[in-house]
Every structure is written in C-alpha cells, then in structure tokens.
C-alpha cells in the first residue's frame with residue numbers, strides 16, 4: 001500500500017502541468033497546477049500569454065477542438081508541450097514541462113548532428129583529394145611525354161657524335177681521344193635510353209620490337225664499349241658467346257640497354273678482379289650472366305637496389321639511379337627474369353634467360369655489296385655523313401640527298417639497288433618515297449630508318465613498306481648486316 | 491496591426507536560429523546549439539505603407555541523410571500549420587543542404603500551394619568555402635526570390651525578412667491575425 005501511494009505521488013509530482021484558462025480577449029483568468037508545484041514566471045493571472053504561446057494559440061483556428069504542439073521553447077532552458085483546447089468562446093492552454101526529457105534528447109541530437117557535419121567534411125575532403133589525384137596523374141603523364149620527347153631530341157646528336165668518333169677511331173688507329181668520346185657518348189646514350197624507358201613505363205607500356213639479334217656483334221659491341229673503361233680501373237673484361245649458329249629473336253635495343261646497364265654497374269662497383277659477360281644456351285633458352293668480383297650485395301639490399309632512383313651508398317659515382325629498375329622491367333617484358341646471386345665480399349652475378357627463336361644466320365660475302373648503288377635520303381647532315389661513310393666503307397656507290405624532291409628527281413633518272421631513307425624528313429615522310437619506289441615496280445630493295453618520335457611498334461604499323469627497319473643510332477655492324485640481309489634476300 | 495507568421499525551414503546547422511537572432515536581436519553567436527522543436531520570436535517592422543508584426547518560427551533542422559519522404563517530421567508539420575510565408579534556408583558552403591532545401595520546397599509547394607517562399611543561401615561570409623554555383627536554383631520553380639545572406643556579417647538579413655514581409659502584406663485580402 002505504502003509503495004503504491006509513493007509511486008502515485010512521484011508520478012503526479014513529476015507530471016508538471018499547468019492548465020491556463022483564457023477569456024475571449026486572450027487574458028489569463030485562471031491558472032491551475034493540478035499535481036505538485038509548478039509555475040512559469042511569464043504566465044500570470046490578468047496578463048496575456050507570452051508571445052510564443054500567443055503565436056501557438058493563433059495558429060489554432062477557433063473551430064478546431066484541440067491541437068497539440070510538442071517542444072515549444074519558452075526560453076533557452078524551458079521547453080513545453082502545448083495542448084490547446086476550445087470550449088465555446090473560452091480557450092484552455094495546457095502546458096507540460098518537458099525540459100528534462102528535451103535536454104536529454106537534445107544532447108543526443110547535438111552529437112548526431114556534429115558527427116554528420118564531420119562526415120560531410122570528410123567526404124568533401126575525399127572529393128578534393130580525388131580531384132588532386134587525377135590532376136597529379138595528368139601532370140605525371142605530361143612529365144613522361146616531356147621526358148620522352150627530350151630523349152628523342154638527344155638521340156640524334158649523340159648518334160652523330162658516336163658515328164664520327166667511330167670513324168676517327170678507324171682512321172687513327174690507337175688514338176685515345178675518339179675512343180673516349182665514343183665511350184662518353186655511349187654512356188650518354190644509355191642514360192637517355194633509360195630516361196626514355198622510364199617515361200614509357202610511366203605511361204604503363206613496354207612495347208617490344210623483336211627481330212633477329214646478331215649475338216656476335218652484340219658481344220663485340222659490349223667488349224668495345226667496356227674494355228677501355230675496365231682497363232682504366234685495372235679490371236679484366238671477358239665475354240664468352242654461344243655457338244655462332246644460335247639465333248635469338250629479341251628487341252635488340254632493349255637487350256643492349258639491359259647488358260649496358262648490368263655491365264656498367266659491374267665495372268663501376270668492382271675495384272679489382274674481373275667482369276665477365278657470359279652467354280650460353282641452357283635448357284633450350286639463352287642464359288646471359290654478368291659476373292663481377294666486386295663488393296657483393298648484402299641480403300638486406302637485394303630488393304632495394306631494384307627500386308627506381310635507388311643506389312647503394314658506396315660514396316661512388318653518379319647515375320640516374322634508374323638502371324636496375326629498368327633492367328628488371330625490360331627483362332620481364334622480354335619474357336625473362338632477372339636474378340641475382342651474390343656473396344658479400346666476393347662478387348655478384350646477375351643472370352637472366354631469354355627464349356630462343358628459329359635459326360637464321362646470314363653469312364654474306366662482303367663483295368655482295370661492292371659497287372651496288374644506294375640512294376641515301378637523310379635530312380640531318382651529320383647522320384647523312386656518317387651513313388654515307390659507312391656505306392662507302394662497304395664499297396657501295398652512294399647517292400645522297402637531303403630532301404624528298406631531290407630523291408624523286410634521282411629516282412626518275414636511274415635505278416638503285418637500295419633505297420635507304422629516314423622516316424621523318426623535313427620535306428615529308430620517307431614512307432611516301434618508299435611507296436613511290438614500290439609503285440615503280442622495280443626490284444629495288446628498301447630500308448627505312450628512324451631516330452625519333454616513332455611509336456615502339458612502328459615496324460608493325462609500317463609493315464610491308466620497307467624490307468628492313470632500323471632504329472637510330474645505327475652502328476656500322478648493324479648497318480652492314482641489314483644491308484646484306486635485304487640485298488641477299490631472294 | 492497586422493501580423494504574419496513566417497517559418498524558417500531547412501537542413502540542420504544552416505543558420506536558421508542565427509538568422510532569426512540576427513534579425514530580431516541583432517547578435518550572432520558562433521557556437522552551434524541545435525534546435526530541437528521550435529523557437530518562436532516576434533519583431534515589429536515598418537513596411538512601405540504599414541507597420542506589421544512578424545511572428546517567426548525557427549523550426550528544427552531536417553537531416554539531409556533522411557530519405558525524402560522522412561525529411562519532414564510530424565513535428566515540423568504541426569509547426570508549419572497556418573504559416574503565411576516560408577524562409578527556406580540552405581548553407582552555401584554545403585551543397586547537400588541545397589538539395590535538402592529543394593526537396594523540402596517540392597513538398598511545401600504541394601502542401602501549401604499559395605504560400606510564398608524565399609530561399610536563403612546563408613554563410614556568404616565564408617567566400618573561400620562557397621560552393622553554391624550554377625544550377626543550384628534548378629528545381630525551385632515559383633520561388634519568390636533567392637538571397638545570399640550572412641547571419642555573421644548581417645549581410646542581406648534585414649533585407650530578406652522585409653522583402654518577404656512586404657510580399658505577404660501587399661495582399662489586402664489576407665485576414666489580420668492577432669487581436
């Protein structure tokens with residue numbers, strides 16, 4: 001019994017209600033607090049209601065019997081539910097104090113809104129980040145294109161320097177200066193090629209141009225390139241090749257780049273001993289190994305050295321730091337895998353294997369070329385001079401011109417065994433010229449040569465236009481091999 | 491003196507309470523204390539040809555995350571009853587609040603076809619974060635007017651309320667409230 005009484009009292013005391021009776025002119029004439037004690041300062045007998053409650057009252061048409069308005073603020077802290085009822089001409093307003101429950105609900109609502117605002121901010125920031133990310137991506141692509149075009153620009157003059165240095169070497173046997181010029185040029189060319197490759201990979205593509213590779217001349221090139229450098233450091237350099245009839249199909253430029261990167265590292269980091277380039281058949285594939293007696297590479301560094309712009313801190317020479325990273329990616333692209341065996345203090349071996357292609361070994365007699373006529377079209381005077389000299393050295397009759405109109409004029413007058421043209425001429429495209437030659441229906445052979453600005457798959461794209469495609473710079477052996485190939489083909 | 495009921499409605503935290511405080515009391519508080527329910531305040535204004543009492547209902551904010559059919563709570567509907575005009579408020583730095591205003595407007599014009607409404611793009615002082623651009627007024631056909639306002643600086647606040655008040659009192663046919 002006592003409990004029930006207690007509960008009753010509690011419930012009623014806490015139900016803080018105020019029944020307000022209004023006369024026809026809206027003045028309070030009776031105030032009742034049926035349960036417990038509660039009053040509102042601004043509500044007094046004989047006065048009109050406070051503004052907020054009058055507004056609520058005015059919202060309720062006289063015709064309506066009752067109307068309910070929850071959560072009306074009387075001031076900053078007091079909140080009431082309002083019940084309006086109409087009996088004839090007099091109206092009653094019942095207030096119920098809900099400040100406490102309102103406060104609790106408000107606290108929750110406040111938190112919820114603050115969290116929502118934060119989430120809104122966050123997704124806005126994410127959106128901006130996304131915009132910046134695409135912006136960066138675009139800038140990155142622009143950078144790649146810039147590097148690529150710069151690299152192309154560099155190639156031509158380097159090719160000219162190398163070619164001339166090569167000729168000087170032939171004519172002044174044993175002279176040190178042209179050899180040094182050629183070494184430096186090769187180094188420069190390698191750096192340019194690496195930059196170019198990096199830019200290509202930045203665009204997410206490594207396109208290959210597989211063609212028969214002349215391993216002997218490749219190995220000879222490597223020997224020529226690095227012997228002097230190795231000697232200068234007191235190192236010995238050895239190359240060993242597979243049987244001569246082995247035929248490898250690969251992107252020669254890329255393969256060269258790989259070997260140059262590996263050999264120049266080996267020579268750079270080895271203080272004493274030797275560097276070996278060893279190429280052997282193994283399980284139907286061709287294995288390349290670059291073996292040095294250098295400091296070796298710690299286990300913990302073995303992954304790191306393949307990262308771009310990473311060099312082991314040996315306090316030695318500079319470089320773009322792209323070499324090994326690019327090397328590995330190129331080998332991957334060629335279907336091989338670069339592997340490293342190393343014993344700190346004893347040396348390192350970088351090795352990879354490439355699949356072997358069909359046999360194809362043209363051993364052409366040199367006098368095949370004697371007295372053969374060639375029309376050489378090239379608008380870069382330096383490159384023209386080099387190619388002309390190479391061809392003359394092979395005993396060919398060279399007619400060289402620097403523009404398409406001159407070339408057409410000569411073709412009108414005489415027949416050539418070989419038409420050798422650059423692709424991008426200031427006066428037009430070498431393609432046009434070769435189409436013209438084909439149109440003539442003669443038996444002239446054709447070689448198309450390009451140094452810059454070509455898509456990596458230009459050979460396929462221009463397929464059929466020429467008998468052979470060459471990418472500048474063209475060393476004499478490659479030039480010779482290509483000419484022999486096209487002139488000896490049935 | 492004639493009296494007009496104006497309701498402030500929009501997403502939460504767009505500045506409804508701040509706009510009313512700026513207009514009625516001439517002050518601004520940068521703290522955010524959400525409104526749960528409705529705050530009612532009045533202000534007597536001198537219009538072109540008459541003096542009028544504006545009864546302003548600052549209604550709790552809608553949640554932009556709510557689905558469109560839940561945007562308007564039954565509480566809001568109770569408060570809107572008998573309103574003479576609507577001040578739809580959005581935050582010019584939060585595009586989502588303009589979407590909310592648009593959805594509310596769609597509902598409002600169906601429910602109260604003859605009640606004039608104006609749109610307030612508030613917080614115009616936050617120029618760096620301003621995000622209300624082209625096309626933000628699409629889907630507000632029949633809107634009386636759109637203002638950019640700032641409860642902080644006071645820009646356009648007085649002008650907006652008076653503009654709507656003029657529009658609501660020009661109509662002579664309207665019955666006067668408040669005895």
Ligand SMILES: Nc1nc2c(ncn2[C@@H]2O[C@H](COP(=O)(O)OP(=O)(O)OP(=O)(O)O)[C@@H](O)[C@H]2O)c(=O)[nH]1
Pocket residue numbers: 113500501502503504505506507508509519520521522523524525526549550551552612613614615616639640641642643
């Ligand atoms: N910078 C700036 N801040 C403002 C402006 N108006 C309001 N604010 C701020 O925005 C926040 C929300 O303002 P309120 O007036 O409480 O917003 P509300 O629309 O009443 O919010 P709810 O009651 O939750 O629906 C507060 O921190 C205000 O100080 C403005 O014009 N400029």
Ligand SMILES: [Mg+2]
Pocket residue numbers: 506507508523524525548549550551
């Ligand atoms: Mg508010």
